[in-house]
Amino acid sequence: MYQNKPRGGLLPELDNEKPFQPVYVEPIAAATRQIQSAMSAELFHSLYLSGNVARREAGETEDLTLLLVSTRSLNVQEYAALNTVRWRIEQSSDAVKRVLIDVVPLKEITNLANIFRWGFFLKHCAVCIAGDNLSKSFGHFEVSWEVSKAMNDDLARRLKDLRHKIAIATKWGAQLDASHEVAERLIRASFGLVAHKVQKWEFDLKPASEAFLAYYPDKSLEIERLFYLIERKPVKKRAVVALIDSFSAWVESEYAKIDRKIG
Incomplete structure (x- = not known):
């Protein structure tokens, strides 16, 4: 998957030469x-x-x-x-x-x-x-705080678009697709809050969420609900929108708080 990892704690890059599945x-x-x-x-x-x-x-x-x-x-x-x-x-x-x-x-x-x-x-x-x-x-x-911020700098805009898609969805498929993407983005953004602390970059959602919960155990219910959406379980539109609004607001406020502290 990766080329040899560079020295000094720097991250490896994906191997361009390895055949795809x-x-x-x-x-x-x-x-x-x-x-x-x-x-x-x-x-x-x-x-x-x-x-x-x-x-x-x-x-x-x-x-x-x-x-x-x-x-x-x-x-x-x-x-x-x-x-x-x-x-x-x-x-x-x-x-x-x-x-x-x-x-x-x-x-x-x-x-x-x-x-x-x-x-x-x-x-x-x-x-x-x-x-x-x-x-x-x-x-x-x-892995640094600057990387985490940059990789999630479009979160609010993306979530706004997805929230709208959920609100106007008339078929389960469209709602489930948008809800899945919302959940994935929020889990990745949550991991971004702690990536600079764990000093690695997680691509898989499960270890990313576990790394986040090690620092924010009080958010386990929100993460559990996000995984309901990842699993494409049918959840009422009102509940999905409420989760997006509340958790995204918390994530954005936490980014601002850490940025003030580190910056």
């Missing part, structure tokens, strides 16, 4: 071909894969999580083309639950103000599957 090879190749085809040569810079598939830890079915780095922001037609690619890959592979494609302009990646966000992500959380590998531009990172 066989069932995901064709979906990855097809997504790469179709995304490159949908984007002009001038617009496409590079494509990255993250998540369990990138770490070669995927189960029988898994999300295919992609990051497209573009030379500029995409227009409406270009986003529509990516949505078509996403739909095609989801329909063509039984192993792929969802295709998630984030798009980030190159200037945002290379902005030094974003080094703890995109530098850390590209170096330690993703593998380059096409284009110019930007991770080579960054040295290895160690």
Whole structure:
């Protein structure tokens, strides 16, 4: 999964050379071909894969999580083309639950103000599957408070969007999908509160939650409820929204508190 860990407590990077699990090879190749085809040569810079598939830890079915780095922001037609690619890959592979494609302009990646966000992500959380590998531009990172903040800096915006999706959902599938993502983001954000203390970065939700609860045992009920959502158990919309509002407010206040203390 990883290359040899660098010295001095720095984190290892994912091994770009290790083969992917066989069932995901064709979906990855097809997504790469179709995304490159949908984007002009001038617009496409590079494509990255993250998540369990990138770490070669995927189960029988898994999300295919992609990051497209573009030379500029995409227009409406270009986003529509990516949505078509996403739909095609989801329909063509039984192993792929969802295709998630984030798009980030190159200037945002290379902005030094974003080094703890995109530098850390590209170096330690993703593998380059096409284009110019930007991770080579960054040295290895160690787990720090700056990394935790940067990796969760879009939490409020993402949760607002997901909360809206839950509120307007008319089918269980749509509500369960959004609730699952909310829970995953909140568990990862919770772990971000203690990552600099445990001095490691957890990708799996269970050990991430356990590390968090070692410092915040009084939040065990909230974590238990979040795992209900991870397991896609049907929970009333009102209860999900209440959990999002209360726990996200606490997490954000705790980030602010730690930031004042460390900063």
